[in-house]
Amino acid sequence: MKHLVLVLSDPTEGQEEEYDRWYEDLHLDEVLATTNWKSAQRFVLKDQLWNKSAHNYLAMYEVEADDPKDVLRQLNATRTKRQQSTSIDIDKTAVWVFSETGPKHEKP
Template sequence: MGTQYFMVLTDPVEGQDAAYNDWYDNQHLADVLAVDGFVSAQRFSLSHQKGPEGALVSKFLAIYEMETDDVDATLATLLARLGTSVMPVTPALDDRNLGMFVATALAAPRRRA
């Protein structure tokens, strides 16, 4: 099986940070990990960002590790569940700037000697 990293950039609706973070940490990560192929999940608060002048930059990044030979099928299952009773979405999520992408490592990580 191949390891892929599914990364999602998100933001809360203005003034809804607490509801957004509660949903993400206490429901959404577990809902995603219930999808076959997803094996780990971690969230990050983004800082030190540079974007084109005037560009909106997201506050949060989630990185999901997938073990799958069929990334398209795994993501299709995830997206089919999104917004249903098995994977509800909070109204505190601002979906206007949602960014999603998949990355495949080209080599093992290098470590300082």
Template structure:
């Protein structure tokens, strides 16, 4: 069983920080944690004035093959089981999966 981190960098739509953070905390994190293999989530806000992305989410994944939970995540997004908020800039999200070394 391997341990991985899924990193998500994102921004809210201008002026919608409060709505974005409420959706993320109250809905989105639970949706992601419902995927088998995704065990833990942490969120961070940019601490400096400069940076392209204002928010960072780090999800811990435990799986033999990281592609299994990631494929399920994509499936749930495509099917509408996971709905992204209109308060998030959906056209500029950076995702990456990393293996523990």
């Protein structure tokens, strides 16, 4: 079954450059190397509608797993294999696992 892991986060105040470097140059590749997750990509918020987001950055991971609860278990179990950074404001970070409910629709 396909799952998406969505991580909404922001840098620790004053550490924006380190946050971007750590996330893009190190963290995404380390997550892929230490889990069986399939892909990772970051996005920055540029516009919004209705409720204002508390976060400016999104990391999206594609994962294949039978049990959605195994997705975050695997991430936590391999945490010590990845370099951690104080440049991410972990207290304000949100992590969600969404499971597919139907096929992907694509423009013909």
